Amino acid sequence: MTGQIALLRDGATLLGTDTGEGPAVVFQHGLGGGEAQVAQTCPTGFRRITLECRGHGGSGFGERRPFSFEMFADDVLAAADRAGLDRFVAGGVSMGAGIALRLAHRHPERVAGLILVRPAWTFSPAPRNMQPVAEIAELILFHGPEKARAIFAQSETAARLNREAPDNLASLLGYFARPDAKAFARVLADIA
Structure with a gap:
């Protein structure tokens, strides 16, 4: 069915x-x-x-x-x-x-x-592992997806993720490419 x-x-x-x-x-x-x-x-x-x-x-x-x-x-x-x-x-x-x-x-x-x-949340609000998502949301809401991606790509967070978790970085970069990136950034901000 x-x-x-x-x-x-x-x-x-x-x-x-x-x-x-x-x-x-x-x-x-x-x-x-x-x-x-x-x-x-x-x-x-x-x-x-x-x-x-x-x-x-x-x-x-x-x-x-x-x-x-x-x-x-x-x-x-x-x-x-x-x-x-x-x-x-x-x-x-x-x-x-x-x-x-x-x-x-x-x-x-x-x-x-x-x-x-793969539960991603702990028992506290805004856990540390969600900080990159919150950072991306703020950048998109303030700058729009294209400029936000360029800023994020040069950030300390992106450099750290590139070294420690390149798969996570690749997944996070997908948020900038969404056709509804600006609207979806509000979801990211609220959930992170």
Whole structure:
């Protein structure tokens, strides 16, 4: 079974997928990701429901601000409701793992288990590992994507990441190339 999900929430059309058969798993993507990331990351053999978070994949941004794990978790729960799921396994990669944890914490009666892949968040707001994302968001919001990329490329943060984590640097540079980079920078700023 493969079906598309479309929800309208706070002026945002949110898109997703309901695919596969077996026990239900609500599995979310990471920051900047979408359905394609989940399809590569999620274990098989399940009925998988994925909602592309606001500003991600084909989903709109909507009117509500700030963007937050709470907002994304509420949207995901609405998708689970639409799919008829009373109880499910919640999971995700990176930010999606954070969303799954939020669902389990707020709705333990609905979450039967967790699948957490590369969780990127700790228990404190604005963790140090998210500093480069916050830096990029601020640069894009102030300078626009093209000039912001040039400034970031010359930064101490970019030089450190080039030495220590070149794959992470390559992923971060993708934020500048998004067609909606200026709008998505608000998501980056709020989540980081």
